[in-house]
Amino acid sequence: MLSRQTTPCVSIFLPVARGATAAAANSLHFKNALKEAESKLLPASREAGLKALAHLAKLDDSAFWGEQRAAFAAFATAEGVDYFRLGETTHALTVVADTFYTKPLVKYLQGEIRYYVLSVTKENVTLWEGGRDSLDAVVVPGMPRGLRELEEGRASHITGVVRSTGAGRSVHGGGEPDPKSDLKSLFRAVDRALLAYTHDERTPLVLATFEQHAPLFHEVSKNPQLLDEGILGDPASQTRDQLRDRALAILKPLREAAFKSFTDQYNIAVNLHRGTNYPPNIAKAAVYGRVRTLLIEDGRTLPGTVDRTTGEVLRGDAGGIDLLDDIGELVIASGGDVYVLPKSLMPTDVGVAAIYRY
Numbered sequence: 221m222l223s224r225q226t227t228p229c230v231s232i233f234l235p236v237a238r239g240a241t242a243a244a245a246n247s248l249h250f251k252n253a254l255k256e257a258e259s260k261l262l263p264a265s266r267e268a269g270l271k272a273l274a275h276l277a278k279l280d281d282s283a284f285w286g287e288q289r290a291a292f293a294a295f296a297t298a299e300g301v302d303y304f305r306l307g308e309t310t311h312a313l314t315v316v317a318d319t320f321y322t323k324p325l326v327k328y329l330q331g332e333i334r335y336y337v338l339s340v341t342k343e344n345v346t347l348w349e350g351g352r353d354s355l356d357a358v359v360v361p362g363m364p365r366g367l368r369e370l371e372e373g374r375a376s377h378i379t380g381v382v383r384s385t386g387a388g389r390s391v392h393g394g395g396e397p398d399p400k401s402d403l404k405s406l407f408r409a410v411d412r413a414l415l416a417y418t419h420d421e422r423t424p425l426v427l428a429t430f431e432q433h434a435p436l437f438h439e440v441s442k443n444p445q446l447l448d449e450g451i452l453g454d455p456a457s458q459t460r461d462q463l464r465d466r467a468l469a470i471l472k473p474l475r476e477a478a479f480k481s482f483t484d485q486y487n488i489a490v491n492l493h494r495g496t497n498y499p500p501n502i503a504k505a506a507v508y509g510r511v512r513t514l515l516i517e518d519g520r521t522l523p524g525t526v527d528r529t530t531g532e533v534l535r536g537d538a539g540g541i542d543l544l545d546d547i548g549e550l551v552i553a554s555g556g557d558v559y560v561l562p563k564s565l566m567p568t569d570v571g572v573a574a575i576y577r578y
Contacts, residue, residue, distance in 0.1 A: 221295060221302045222320065222553050228265045230257050230272045230296045231321040233313040236288040243285040250280055253314045260316040269316065271298035279303065293328075295320045304328075307353050318525065323545045326552075327518060327560035333475065336445075337467050338414070339455035340429040340437065342367045342403065345410055346455075347417075348463065355464040363413035367406050403433065404440055411441045418445065424474075426467045428455040447474075479559065482515055483567040486575055494576040497568035499524075499543060504531030505576060506547050509554035513575040516544050516560050520571035526550065544572055 232253050237245050254273050261269035275296045291310045294303040306328055315321035337348040337355065343366045347358045364370040414425070427437055427450035434450055451458075451466045458466075489495030496502060503526045505511050524543035525534050528550070533543060548558045556577075567573050 222322070222549050224297070224299060225319050226268070226297045226299060227318050228261060228269045228272065228297070228316050229318065229320045230269065230276065230294075231313070231315040231317075232257065232276070232294045232296075233291065233310045233324055234294075235291045235309045235312060236285070238288075238290075243282050246285045246288070247280055249312070253312070256314045257316050260314070268298040272296040272301070275301040293325050295322075317541050319546060319549060321542065321545055322549055322552075323516065323542065323560060326516075326548060326558050330559055333468070333471060334423055335467060335471055336418070336423055336425045337451070337463055338410070338425060338427050338429075339463070340407070340410065340427065340433065341454065341456060342406070344456060345406070347414065348460075350464055350467055352468070355460045355467075360413050360417045362416065364406060364409050367402060370406050370409055371402070400436070404436060407437045407440045411437075411443060415443055418443070421445070424471060426450055426470055428453075428458075428463060428466075430454060479561060479565050482513070482559070482561070482565065482573075485513070486515070486567040486573050489575040494578065495574060496576075497570050497573045499547070499570075499572055500533045502572060502574040503533050503543070503547050503550075505574065506550035506554070506556075507531035509556075510576050510578065511547075511551045511554070511556045511574045512577040514548060514551045514556060514558045515566060515573040516548060516558065517566050517571040518560050518562050520544065520563075522571060547572070 232250075234246075234249060234253060236242070254276060258269070258273055273296070276294055279294065279301070287305065289305045289307050291306040291308065292303055293306060293310070294301060296302075304325065308328060308331070310324055310328070313321070313324065332352055335350050336358075337350055339346045339348065345363065345365050347360050347363070348355045349358045350356075418425070423445060424447055425443055425445045426447055427434060429437060429450065429452070431452045434452060438446070447470065449470050451463065451470070455463065486495050499522060502511065502514070506514070507526065507528065508531065522543040523535065523541070524546075525541045526532070526543065526546045527534055551558050
């Protein structure tokens with residue numbers, strides 16, 4: 221979206237009311253936002269701005285409002301429009317500027333989280349891919365769906381080295397089935413299939429299984445993304461929403477700890493002359509793609525914009541321009557990471573901090 225910005229750029233954030241009778245109210249608030257945007261168009265770019273507003277106006281129908289959640293964000297130019305349905309409410313905001321105003325969207329998207337939940341019992345093995353609001357089953361090639369499927373596959377490849385009962389189960393000493401050995405074989409097969417499926421990812425994996433099975437799975441697993449803490453109990457007795465909520469409860473403190481670690485990372489970078497909180501220097505570094513991590517204080521704005529060629533900071537706040545938002549877009553465009561953090565987690569008191577790549 222950022223790569224397609226042409227002046228003027230219209231950005232609208234709007235909280236959305238829910239319910240059967242809310243569409244008319246939402247539509248009225250949206251029309252008011254469009255009128256506000258039109259009042260901010262400059263004469264030199266008014267024609268292009270009206271085309272952007274026309275793209276936005278086409279969104280306004282009952283089907284559009286029926287699919288909304290808590291809020292939405294829309295970004296339009298004369299060439300077209302992008303919009304996002306948001307699961308959390310936001311302040312109403314209308315900005316017309318040379319670039320999109322994306323800081324509230326960055327804050328929202330950093331709350332999105334991707335993870336896996338591996339639900340394991342003897343009878344059923346399922347991998348779930350989760351987000352903040354969803355948990356969906358994933359088909360993993362070669363992963364047995366339970367002990368029965370593993371045994372059937374093993375029985376069909378009997379070599380005579382391993383004795384087998386009718387179902388192909390492992391035996392020991394006196395010829396009795398060995399439940400622990402069977403379970404360990406299942407866990408190994410599941411772990412191998414998962415590693416092949418997720419080998420190039422850094423997505424956390426949460427194990428959901430009976431308390432007595434969890435230590436054995438950790439013993440055999442070679443997956444570096446498997447978290448120490450898991451969801452204990454019978455996963456089959458829990459709904460998707462319950463599994464998702466319990467997984468998010470495990471992941472939330474880990475993410476908070478990661479955010480808190482930014483202070484240490486920043487202080488180390490400053491000592492190595494690879495970090496600063498001086499906006500003009502950050503702006504120039506962002507233009508040249510040097511910023512690896514940018515931290516912005518939530519709710520903080522600085523008047524000004526960035527010359528996209530030289531990195532010079534240009535003063536002024538016409539049209540709602542925010543220097544921190546401009547810098548953030550530059551960092552995102554160059555492949556860096558941008559985080560909007562509460563003041564309590566910021567390593568500086570000036571509203572911004574940058575860690576350089578070099």
